[in-house]
Amino acid sequence: MKLVVNTLLFSFLMSFFVAVQAGSIETHSFDDPKKEATYKQLIQELRCLVCQNQNIAGSNAELAQDLRRQTYEMVTKGATRDEVVDFMVTRYGDFVLYKPPFKIKTALLWIGPSLLLLLSLIFLVIHIRKRPKTAEIALDAKQRESVQDLMK
Numbered sequence: 001m002k003l004v005v006n007t008l009l010f011s012f013l014m015s016f017f018v019a020v021q022a023g024s025i026e027t028h029s030f031d032d033p034k035k036e037a038t039y040k041q042l043i044q045e046l047r048c049l050v051c052q053n054q055n056i057a058g059s060n061a062e063l064a065q066d067l068r069r070q071t072y073e074m075v076t077k078g079a080t081r082d083e084v085v086d087f088m089v090t091r092y093g094d095f096v097l098y099k100p101p102f103k104i105k106t107a108l109l110w111i112g113p114s115l116l117l118l119l120s121l122i123f124l125v126i127h128i129r130k131r132p133k134t135a136e137i138a139l140d141a142k143q144r145e146s147v148q149d150l151m152k
Contacts, residue, residue, distance in 0.1 A: 028072050039075045042084055047098050
């Protein structure tokens with residue numbers, strides 16, 4: 001009996017949590033398919049500043065929700081993709097973009113991985129060249145004969 005009550009309680013709680021999650025799904029309506037495409041492209045390109053590894057389309061952080069709402073409002077009012085991006089960069093900096101423009105401030109982001117790979121390869125080559133050569137093993141005549149017999 002206790003197992004049945006626990007199962008029913010668990011089922012009720014799970015259905016409650018699913019209903020709460022379903023209530024947080026955002027739906028936006030657009031009067032123009034081009035605006036909808038622009039909105040979808042923008043939320044894929046803009047980075048969530050809280051999650052940092054997700055775009056705002058995939059993040060449930062409050063800031064990401066705010067950025068999606070702001071993007072939706074700007075696009076529905078007729079703002080172009082570049083205007084929305086400029087607004088977000090002005091407000092949050094280049095970090096809000098997944099592909100920041102090449103500037104002095106972002107040079108390390110663009111050059112850093114290649115530079116790190118190059119330095120690693122140089123270090124590896126130097127390390128391999130400096131390591132001692134393997135010493136040859138001296139074999140006496142009897143050992144040489146047994147090796148030659150094995151090789152036949």
